Amino acid sequence: MSIQVVTDSTASLPPELAAELGITVIPTHVTFGTTSYRDGVDLDADEFYRLLETSPDHPMTSQPNPAEFAQVYGQVEGDGPIVSIHVSTDLSKTVESARQGAAQVDREILVLDSRLVGPAMAFSVIAAARAGRDGASLEDIQGIVADHAERGHLIFVVQTLEYLKRGGRIGGAQAFLGSLLNVKPVLELADGVVAPVTRVRTMRKAHAAIADRVSEQAPNGVSSWAILHADNQAEHDRLKRDLADGLNAEGDTIPNLAISPVVGTHTGPGAFGFAFLARP
DSSP: OOOEEEEEGGGOOOHHHHHHHTOEEEOOEEEETTEEEEBTTTBOHHHHHHHHHHOSSOOEEEOOOHHHHHHHHHHSSSSSOEEEEESOTTTOSHHHHHHHHHTTSSSOEEEEEOSOOHHHHHHHHHHHHHHHHTTOOHHHHHHHHHHHHHHEEEEEEOSOSHHHHHHTOOGGGGGGTTOOTTOEEEEEEETTEEEEEEEESSHHHHHHHHHHHHHHHOTTOEEEEEEEESSOHHHHHHHHHHTGGGOOOOSOEEEEEEOOHHHHHHHOTTOEEEEEEEOO
16 A cells, blocks of 8 residues: 655645645644634735734744644545654654644554755655655655755745744854844754854845855755745746756756745745755
């Protein structure tokens, strides 16, 4: 029996791709004041960024609770094993909640920490789903996820560190707090946490910093890539022109990806970045 894959909405997995590969996506939650939304279900990216600009309340995020996970696992087709792949445990308690939910279901469920988030995590989930469809074992898929945790990268630029600070996800970027005005932090996801790369004053230099970091982390080239942005189509288009159009990637490409509401709560509006899988 083929293995079924479950992930959460922080992967920013395009719905049509999830449907094509039979991946079940459980929504995480965003709350403005007393109103809670399911990421990608009750609230899409466009609506979220409008709320972020107009709401007097700073949004809060939370993982699905164990009962929600148990319900989703119970609805997954078939009776074969499930692999449930989620956002880094250093950024969220989603994995813990998933494991508690799995314990309530009479089915073999393997919950894995991707050590990633956003499209870098999506590439891991996609690879796992394809392998499961092709008859891979649980051990095989566990190895795929571990490999992607090493080769998957996310480099991004934020307009301010305030949103990461408010949400408690600032990690090593704490070192950039108190920087001079008009300095743009370039950050990365490293070993499951947010880490500083450099500080720049212009977007041109931000793009150059991203390109340099890609070269350092993928000396053999890039096999899959995605450009993501938080209501910042202009920087997406420039980054595609400056970096992505020159890549000779043979894997998956997601060129225009809106940062999901839950992730956008922590990056803030105007953020943009580049996710990729380094070739071995």
